[in-house]
Amino acid sequence: MLFWLELLASSLLVMGGLFILIGALGMVKLPDFYTRLHAPTKATTLGIGCILVASMGLHALRSDALTVHELVISLFLFITAPVSAYMVAKGALQRRTPFVENTLNQNLSRDILRRQAPGSQDKHGS
Amino acid sequence: MLKRLFPMPLHSLILVLVWLLLNQFSAGHLVLGILLGIAIPWVAAPLSDPHARVRKPWRATRYLLMVLGDIVVSNFEVAARILRSNRHLRPGLLAVPLDLTGHLPLSVLASTISLTPGTVSVDFSADMKWLYIHALHVDDEAQTIARIKQRYEAPLREIFQC
Amino acid sequence: MLDTVLLMVSVIVGLALVLNSIRLLRGPSTPDRILALDTLYINSIALIVLLGLYFGSDMYFESALLIAMLGFVSTAALAKYLLRGDIIE
Incomplete structure (x- = not known):
């Protein structure tokens, strides 16, 4: 029983570590800022989720008391990750950070900056 | 009292x-x-401001579990895309028309989109009728938008009743 | 067995931290560096939790929690700097 629980925790840990590594790899190799944004918001969040769940299980195993510190941390990260991604993306657009060439609908960024509906004529003239 | x-x-x-x-x-x-x-x-x-309340807690719980499942699935997808060569990627900006209203439901929708398959929400239009998202890989624009509307927006409208 | 796994995963996370630092140093744009810092703090939480498990001490969680909160606030402040070119207006 104990052996299987440890095995489960270990595989969760390894999976979490691999996800974090893949997220970091994506950060280095993806072509532009906007695609790089996807790596940390998803891969890293799940990676750390795995590690925290494993840590919770191991703690319960060792001390017979269920501590839920890790749950608080992962909840906090899951709530804040999309918020910070949104803020950084918005800031990057304001700064006119370039897109990679083959991005679809790049002209939409003009509408996003003006916060108008897609394709609507701008009133002030360009 | x-x-x-x-x-x-x-x-x-x-x-x-x-x-x-x-x-x-x-x-x-x-x-x-x-x-x-x-x-x-x-x-x-x-x-605190007045905001929309969760009308259907049971539906909200199911939505939360579905999103958790989607996060896991989407991570495998994104990981696979990262490990493949960059030439396969077709990133894109998309505009999603919104039927949902209210600040709380909209921020829940935007956060969900950021956490799930290959999409990050970037900004709203000023009248809150359009949500702009960036997708890591777009196969079919219309299908991606329809999926978001049907899988995430429809249940949220049901939960918040708006 | 578990200790070996913990050390191994720590090495993997350490490698991820190195990769993030490469992005931090290379840029090329300011948003890229902010993103790298954001990922760096999240990954360091993972490393601290792993070390806490390895050494079997509870104290590490307190610091992980602190880093989680401070990290989010600093990312928010940096994003605000991106948007406005200033943090305090």
Whole structure:
């Protein structure tokens, strides 16, 4: 029983570590800022989720008391990750950070900056 | 009277629970947690705006579980895309028309989109009728938008009844 | 067995931290560096939790929690700097 629980925790840990590594790899190799944004918001969040769940299980195993510190941390990260991604993306657009060439609908960024509906004529003239 | 004593009943409950989670459970901490759970909402209640409430808690729970499942699946997808060569990627900006209204439901939708398959929400239009997202890989624009509307927006409209 | 796994995963996370630092140093744009810092703090939480498990001490969680909160606030402040070119107006 104990052996299987440890095995489960270990595989969760390894999976979490691999996800974090893949997220970091994506950060280095993806072509532009906007695609790089996807790596940390998803891969890293799940990676750390795995590690925290494993840590919770191991703690319960060792001390017979269920501590839920890790749950608080992962909840906090899951709530804040999309918020910070949104803020950084918005800031990057304001700064006119370039897109990679083959991005679809790049002209939409003009509408996003003006916060108008897609394709609507701008009133002030360009 | 009860409303004056507990202006935010759900928040009080959550505060007590979190206090007990952060400390070892004991009678003293329970009392302290309850005191904090009553006192903090007194200070915080005047600061909060009126917002849409969750009308269907059961549906909300199911939505939460579905999103958790999607997060796991989407991570495998994104990981596979990262490991393949960059030439296969076709990133794109998309504009999603919104039927959902209200600040809380919209921010829940935007956060969900950021956490799930290859999409990050970037901004809203000023009239809150369009959500702009960036997708890591777009196969079919119309299909991606339809999926978001049907899989995430429809249940949220049901949950918040708006 | 578990200790070996913990050390192994720590090495993997350490490698991820190195990769993030490469992005932090290379840029090329300011948003890229902010993103790298954001990922760096999240990954360091993972490393601290792993070390806490390895050494069997509870103290590490407190610091992980602190880093989680401070990290989010600093990312928010940096994003605000991106948007406005200033943090305090």
